Amino acid sequence: MTRERATEGAADGSADDAVRLAALFDEHAAPVWRYVVHLTGDRAGADDVVQETLLRAWRTPKILADEPSAARSWMFTVARHLVIDEVRSARRRREIDVAEMPERASADATDALFEAILIEEGLAALSPEHRAVVVRAYYGGLTIAEMSAELEIPEGTVKSRLHYGLRALRLALQERGVTR
Structure with missing residues (x-):
């Protein structure tokens, strides 16, 4: 001093x-x-x-x-x-004195990885027509009109395929042990 x-x-x-x-x-x-x-x-x-x-x-x-x-x-x-x-x-x-700063906690991505694999397997179980509409709607963020124009099919058909595609996806995921 x-x-x-x-x-x-x-x-x-x-x-x-x-x-x-x-x-x-x-x-x-x-x-x-x-x-x-x-x-x-x-x-x-x-x-x-x-x-x-x-x-x-x-x-x-x-x-x-x-x-x-x-x-x-x-x-x-x-x-x-x-x-x-x-x-x-x-x-x-x-306060706790430590020699080194602790690592920041990060979320475990294992659950997200398993969910992604389950969804991928569920989408693979769909017909190509249903899969195309579901993927464009949920992963592409397209509207019914945009999907209709891109796939060159009527909007009613897009709605129908989306409805039945999601229903088939739900059944495929339930078969793999995913419950609501």
Whole structure:
């Protein structure tokens, strides 16, 4: 932890405040930092706790006016409470440190593959006329009029083939174990 980082909270104050906080840092930062590292084992987290502890001491001038040993024990108590608060925080309970980012979950395509195979087999069981209309309607997205023009058959025939083709497809799929 550097003196500049610890004193950045006093940047908007007077020069006297910055000097007071720098003196506070020089006198107490190292022992408080060692204490927090001993408690947590986290050197980076200890920097944050020490900074907050020093700022609280700086904002409480009565503590600094007392005997230096009393001020330091007060800072140890404040640091300990900050560590306990961090451990108990909801953010800490939900965060899990991992070495690598986990892979994103992806949907299993096995079911979709089996359904596609079943539909392909069911379509193969249809007559070529019925299959042509069903495929154009459901996979091509064509309307009755467009299929009629493309296949050069009347619209009524397209409707009839679509109706009987879907009925035959339903029966073919039921034979393969697909139920509604």
